[in-house]
Amino acid sequence: MSDETGPLAGLPPADRTVLARSPLELAVLEVRFVADSDDVPAELALRAREQLAAQGYSYGDLKRAQEGRVEIDMQPGAEPKSSVHQLAHGWQLHAVDGSGGQITLLPGAVVLQTVRYERWSVSLRPALEALLNVVEEILMPSVVNRIGLRYVNRFVDPDARTPADWSGRIHESLLGAATHPVFDAHVRGAQQQLELSLGDAQGALLRHGPFVDAGFGGAVSYLVDIDVFDGEPVRFVAADLVRRAEVLNRTAASLFQVTVTPEYLRTVQPTQHTATDSAEEVEA
């Protein structure tokens, strides 16, 4: 790993080993750019789908997508009025192979999302590379406003009945009141958001906290939602964006690994490996 492609802001490099029991639920990569219109015509969406299919990425399901704005007008002495405005129309492409892959094409953004994540070099980078090349050719965006990479992790333990049960697994400084001598038995959930500055235009939002997980019979799970972004305006060049996304990936992996304790990390890594793992594996 070179300095150029290492994590932002000198964060510690992440271990590259793939987790055996990954808590990753959702991976999203979004590129926002200056929109030249408020609509992506169906013809362009179909061309994008065809070109992706030619590269081996099949998104058979095509749905209209729209973005709008709800405006609430509040004036003194009067009832608030709300109105809905359509801002943009685009398309969503869904993979029909059961992979849960999804692409959203909007006039000002392209989003790649998946719920089945194995590793960066397998699950995101190749698809991202293909998608950005297609977008560069078809939508021809000029200026990129922001590129963001978000990993939503959910740590589950059917035996965890209180947030304090995550002590020793999630870094103590993040658990906060969950380890308080009086509060600990009473805390049912907590939500915290850390806003991290990782450069002049780069940063991360770390949302985390324990919550009662209806999906696990009321056990207390722990959410770690890492959103790393680069807001430096740049020209839309697919290859450059992929490289920037890789830096974000390494940064997210670093943040992930310092969120949990080294001891816990080792418990979710393959037994044959000695190195620590990462849900957002960074092997290029």
Add this chain to the structure above:
Amino acid sequence: MTLALAPGDKPRTGGSLGDYEQMTAQVATSADQHTRVREVDNPALREALGQFDRLQTDPLGALCSLRSVTGPTMTYLLDQRTASFELVSFCTEEQSAIALTTAVVARAAGGSSETEHTGRHDAVTVVKEIAARLGVPVRDVLLASGISRSTYYYWAKATTALRPRLASQGKLWALVQAVEGLASLFGDQLHGWLLADPARVELLRRGDVDALLSAALDAGVAIPSETLDRLNLQSPSDPEALKRFRARYPVPFTHDEDGNRLTAVESIATADVVEAEEDELVLIELDD
């Protein structure tokens, strides 16, 4: 999203419209900060992510009870799975922003010294009016004008008759004039045009009003030549761009390319169309 207000700001309890404005500004900013999740099928995960959204958007909690898409705080999945809506709220004043701003500009232009024409209330009022007129949060206007938040809220809260120095007001008055210029081009469509493109809002935040006018040019809007000359901007004629722009924004053109005011269309009434000759129609202008 974090709704904790900056030190010195009003507490959230017992909020007023001002609080709403600050919080919704943060909502909008926060929504832009997030990498947006489009759909989450797992209901438990969706609920967990939604907890962040609901808690951090209080007291707009009632609105947040709509089904959240998750991710961006104020993005909602309504009935259609592929539809998402940002929630942005605007607080408007009953008093005309145009009239107030214009009055303040006139006062500033006529003053002989900074202590005569730059009062605390003027600056605070103008900031609010620009924000209302552009449909952006006060914070954006402060960024654009180079006024620090602490300075602004110090002015707003001060009970004595402060007379802030002109230097403290940054580029506020230049911004006022730029907004006036844009308003003359876009009329009531100004805030719609501005908010239609995040890049324009970003130019505003940077206080780059020249670039903002250039963006108007790029969009095809006609700007009087004298304005272009003053800003040293080039405006190549592009009738097609102009047509596209007018199709999207019903902007009434009030000046010709030399900056002269055009005859108001409203002054010509249908009733004043009279037959002069058998096949010839003549328009007669009203006297007013």
